[in-house]
Amino acid sequence: MARKNQLADLRRLIALPPRDMRRQVSRYIYEDPNTVLRLLFRLIRTEKFTSQKKDNILTLTKFILDRHSPRPLPEWLINELKKVLSTENISDLDKAIILSAFEPEDLLESLEGFEDFVEEFTDFRDSFEDFIVDQIRSNPSKLYDIHKVIIEKSKPEGLLGMIEDLAGSEEPEVLCFLEHLTYHHDSDVSLSALRAIEMASTQDAINILYSVSCLNPLMKDEAERSYISLMQELPLAPEDMTFITDLSREGKNKYVDLWVSLIDGNGSMSAFIGKKFGRNNYFFASILMKLKVGIKDTIILTNLTKEGYNDIKREYFSELSYYPVKEDYLLKLIKHFMKKGFSNGFAIPLDTVILKNILGWQNIEPVEYMLETPDYKPLCYHPKDMFQFPFETWWMHEDNIYRLLKPYKGKQTCDIPDSLFHKIAEIFLDYARREAVPMCELCSDIIRNSSYSRRTKLRRLFLTIRNEILNPPETIFQSTFLNFGVVATIDHILHNLALGVDISEMIE
Numbered sequence: 356m357a358r359k360n361q362l363a364d365l366r367r368l369i370a371l372p373p374r375d376m377r378r379q380v381s382r383y384i385y386e387d388p389n390t391v392l393r394l395l396f397r398l399i400r401t402e403k404f405t406s407q408k409k410d411n412i413l414t415l416t417k418f419i420l421d422r423h424s425p426r427p428l429p430e431w432l433i434n435e436l437k438k439v440l441s442t443e444n445i446s447d448l449d450k451a452i453i454l455s456a457f458e459p460e461d462l463l464e465s466l467e468g469f470e471d472f473v474e475e476f477t478d479f480r481d482s483f484e485d486f487i488v489d490q491i492r493s494n495p496s497k498l499y500d501i502h503k504v505i506i507e508k509s510k511p512e513g514l515l516g517m518i519e520d521l522a523g524s525e526e527p528e529v530l531c532f533l534e535h536l537t538y539h540h541d542s543d544v545s546l547s548a549l550r551a552i553e554m555a556s557t558q559d560a561i562n563i564l565y566s567v568s569c570l571n572p573l574m575k576d577e578a579e580r581s582y583i584s585l586m587q588e589l590p591l592a593p594e595d596m597t598f599i600t601d602l603s604r605e606g607k608n609k610y611v612d613l614w615v616s617l618i619d620g621n622g623s624m625s626a627f628i629g630k631k632f633g634r635n636n637y638f639f640a641s642i643l644m645k646l647k648v649g650i651k652d653t654i655i656l657t658n659l660t661k662e663g664y665n666d667i668k669r670e671y672f673s674e675l676s677y678y679p680v681k682e683d684y685l686l687k688l689i690k691h692f693m694k695k696g697f698s699n700g701f702a703i704p705l706d707t708v709i710l711k712n713i714l715g716w717q718n719i720e721p722v723e724y725m726l727e728t729p730d731y732k733p734l735c736y737h738p739k740d741m742f743q744f745p746f747e748t749w750w751m752h753e754d755n756i757y758r759l760l761k762p763y764k765g766k767q768t769c770d771i772p773d774s775l776f777h778k779i780a781e782i783f784l785d786y787a788r789r790e791a792v793p794m795c796e797l798c799s800d801i802i803r804n805s806s807y808s809r810r811t812k813l814r815r816l817f818l819t820i821r822n823e824i825l826n827p828p829e830t831i832f833q834s835t836f837l838n839f840g841v842v843a844t845i846d847h848i849l850h851n852l853a854l855g856v857d858i859s860e861m862i863e
Contacts (some may be wrong), residue, residue: 361386362394366402369411373659374666376411380418388423389431395419396435399453400442406635407660409445413452420456428457428465440468447472448490448497451504459508483520484529491528495713496638496657498528502535502709511541518544522551530555530563531712537567537574538705549574553581561585566711569720570693570703611637612668613685614677615805617798620748622646622790624797626685627677629664630714637664640710641671642689646793649696650689653706655713678805686716688801691724726796727803733822734815741839743813745798750843751786752859757848764852768845780831780841787824787840795821 361384368376368383384391395416402408424432439450450472454462462469490497506514514536521529536548549567552560564582568575612629626642637659643652656667671677693703711719740746756779763771771779795817802814823834831837 361390362397365391365394365398369398369402369408369415371411372666373407373411373414373663374670376415380415388419392416392419392423392432393435396439400438400444402444404444406658407663409449410658410660413445413449416453417456420453424456426461428461433465436462436466437468440466440472448500448504452500455504455508459510483517484524484526487521487532488526488528491531494632494636494658495715496632496655498531498713499655499657499706499709501532506535506539511539511544514539514541514544515547518547518551523554524551525555525557525559527559530559534563534567534712535705535709537571537578538708545574546577549577549581553585556585556588558589561589566708566719570708572697572702610682611664612679613682614679615685615688615801616675616677617745617801618646618794619745620750620791620794622794623651625671625675625677626688627668627671628685628710628714629668635660637661638713639664639667642707642710644688644692646692646695646790647699649692649694649699649701650703650707653704653710655706655710678801678807680801680805684804686719687724690719690722693719694721694723697721726793726800728796728799728818728821729803731815731818734812734819736816736819736835738835738839740816741836743816749791749794750840750847751783752844752848753782753786754859756782756844757852757858760845760848760852761857763849766849768842768849771845776841776845777831779845780837783841783844784824784827784831784837787837791840792821792824795824 364383364385368379371379386394395412398412399416402412404412428436436454439445439453454469454472487501490501505517509517518533518536521533524530530552533548533552537545537552539545539548549564552563552567554560561582564578564585568578568582571578609631610629611631612627614627616625616627618624623643623645626644628640628642630638632638639654639656639659641654642650645651659667689707696703710716759775759779760771799814799817799821802808802810802817820836823836827837828834831841
């Protein structure tokens with residue numbers, strides 16, 4: 356495009372849908388970063404914002420600051436930040452998002468008014484408690500924004516001051532905020548947050564402490580003692596008492612989207628969660644789960660427009676095939692993977708705990724889900740069926756196979772002697788019993804519990820393969836899956852050896 360007026364082009368850029376803005380940044384921005392930042396700050400002070408424009412300009416400004424902010428801060432940037440602090444064109448939370456691009460000590464030393472802003476921001480005229488409650492009740496997803504802007508950018512001594520202000524609060528929103536602080540790396544902060552929850556002396560506090568005991572291994576014993584002590588002090592809760600007040604306020608079952616993918620040959624699957632929290636205000640989360648790791652990662656995106664949300668959905672759905680499910684089933688899967696993760700020594704990402712609180716999920720604790728394996732009519736299938744999702748990655752990458760095949764580096768699969776082929780087949784069969792059987796069972800179960808439950812042919816395919824692994828024929832060649840798996844394992848490892856990949860860790 357013609358480079359004529361950077362200010363006008365920035366206006367055009369922030370007016371684009373969020374996904375288009377991300378793609379078009381290099382096309383619309385051509386001046387040096389300092390010039391662009393000056394113009395963005397000018398727009399922040401003067402532009403009339405729609406919700407999308409404001410989100411876009413905050414995202415763009417923080418993106419550039421994160422990559423180009425010099426240290427020490429130059430005078431021109433300090434002056435721009437002073438003007439940001441004084442403008443009424445954006446909220447205090449928006450200002451905090453911009454300032455979160457800098458280290459607090461840099462701002463304390465150079466930015467006049469920063470300390471007062473922080474004090475007023477945390478006090479929020481009445482109290483920090485009122486600020487948290489008001490923000491989260493207006494939009495539960497702000498729990499995530501508050502965590503990113505306040506908790507992650509505050510020093511331990513600052514957090515201890517916040518906890519002291521909040522200690523004894525009975526508000527569910529505050530208890531959830533404090534729960535996140537029990538995961539802090541500073542033991543003084545985490546223990547103080549736990550004590551502040553205990554001081555609430557409510558049923559919600561008991562339930563939050565129980566959640567900490569289930570999901571936070573480092574605080575398990577302390578949290579367990581605390582909730583047992585509270586249970587002895589408080590009267591018995593009604594039998595129908597729920598876990599905690601639903602932070603969504605609109606009913607936790609009113610989702611826009613709840614989808615899960617089938618598990619792939621690497622033991623990975625994804626959950627896609629979309630929810631509408633207000634007019635043209637959408638929330639998105641994605642959970643990556645792995646059988647050997649548990650909950651590996653959680654992505655949360657807040658304050659999305661409908662258009663931005665649909666862009667994200669198209670992007671995710673272009674990569675995997677998802678199945679629509681109900682909330683209770685999704686929670687069974689999440690708890691199942693939490694259990695798998697803890698059993699293998701992996702912790703739960705804190706963003707998963709934040710997601711739990713945003714969505715008001717109840718009684719989240721690691722529990723292994725007992726998969727059903729119903730009766731079925733075996734299915735005749737062909738090699739082409741093996742390329743249906745997710746079979747294309749069901750082969751082995753283990754060091755013992757690499758060691759066996761190293762002498763045949765540069766050879767083809769057909770060059771492998773029969774004795775070695777059969778030895779690898781025995782190893783693969785043992786691997787399939789450990790790895791592929793649970794995958795087959797889980798894929799079948801997902802389909803059965805989804806709105807696509809009539810896809811019986813695919814379910815029967817998974818169950819047929821499961822049976823062939825557990826009850827193998829006399830020769831492996833009689834099972835399409837086992838034969839395919841052994842050949843694919845040998846073929847891929849020979850290919851990797853030819854490329855210089857000598858151990859399985861090199862392909863992770």
